Amino acid sequence: MKNTNIFKPYLMKAPEYLGGKGTNEVVTKANKIYKLSSNENPLGASPKATQSIVESAKNLHIYPDRTGLRLQEALANFYDNELSADQFVPTNSGSESIEFIARAFLSEGHECIVSNPSFMPYTMFSGWNGAKVIDIPLELPNYELNVDAILAAINENTRLIFITSPNNPTGTYIPKEKIDALMDGIPEHVIVVLDEVYYHFANAADFTTAIPYVQAGKKMIAINSFSKTYGLAALRIGYAYSTPEIAQYLRALYRPFLINIIGLNAGIAALSDHEFIDATVDLVQKERERFYPVFDKLGLTYWKSQGNFILFKSPIDAPKLEQQLLEEAGVMVRNATNFGAPNCLRITIGTADANDAFLKGIQTLLG
Ligand SMILES: Cc1ncc(COP(=O)(O)O)c(C=O)c1O
Structure with a gap:
């Protein structure tokens, strides 16, 4: 043989x-x-999350919820119903959201675009699915997103564009005007993934999250995490949000009982911990x-x-x-x-x- x-x-x-x-x-x-x-x-x-963990730990022999619906509903409420529960995709960390998105949209023969320096998993997880990663570096001296070069790099095999605002490790953000220009220029077969895990810390007047784009039905997926503002890095809990159609497509990748019960309940508690x-x-x-x-x-x-x-x-x-x-x-x-x-x-x-x-x-x- x-x-x-x-x-x-x-x-x-x-x-x-x-x-x-x-x-x-x-x-x-x-x-x-x-x-x-x-x-x-x-x-x-978050103290409220910590308290919920103590409660959840009493029932570890029981499988968790079959879906992440309770967290989806808590998220819709957290976002003042600007998005509906069916637009959220709870995951076991922001990193897992990235992994899901790469798996859902990339295969051999596909391409995605990243702008380094940035969070390495975009490149890694895209590579795990056989996709080719095109780097259009952020432009120095201010590490600005090069929208024209990104648009010029798109071809019929391109599926995802990963952008990050605020960006890790530069701390820089992408002004709304630039994201508008990117969204206006992308063809139908390309999705923009906006990683906004640090969004709470942004205070620039022209900073934006993915909400207005997703509300307008644009092809955008936001990545979020409970690791940063809520202080739950060890739990591994996060979420994505997008149009109802894309969110449902991503949830189709769920393993049985995907979201662990401690993370699910702690996430819900953390969202209510405004203090x-x-x-x-x-x-x-x-x-x-x-x-x-x-x-x-x-x-x-x-x-x-x-x-x-x-x-x-x-x-x-x-x-x-x-x-x-x-x-x-x-x-x-x-x-x-x-x-x-x-x-x-x-x-x-x-x-x-x-x-x-x-x-x-x-x-x-x-x-
Ligand atoms: C830009 C960015 N996205 C996503 C993540 C993933 O966060 P986690 O997997 O802890 O939810 C991180 C973590 O450092 C990050 O910096």
């Missing part, structure tokens, strides 16, 4: 996604470790302003952020500065080189204490 290759060639060359390190993987001379490397919530988890959402957003929006004058004083290049993190260029070798910040100040930051931002570091906005440790540390090291 001839030697058959049982491996899909495009999976053979798939890179492994490695998230940021945990605090147990690093050592420091400082008294305390501040993990400002994974865009987590500095205030912890916690407001406290998180206030902290991030206020604290992120404290970084800019220090970066200015040090003469660092950085990008003003609409997210809960800031990207800055390291004036020395980035891994070296990353290591020094950890060793001397106990602050973990993320090297963004792999995201496509060479020699840049990304710092998550933490509590005032954690931010002080970083700001003091970086001034000592570079001042």
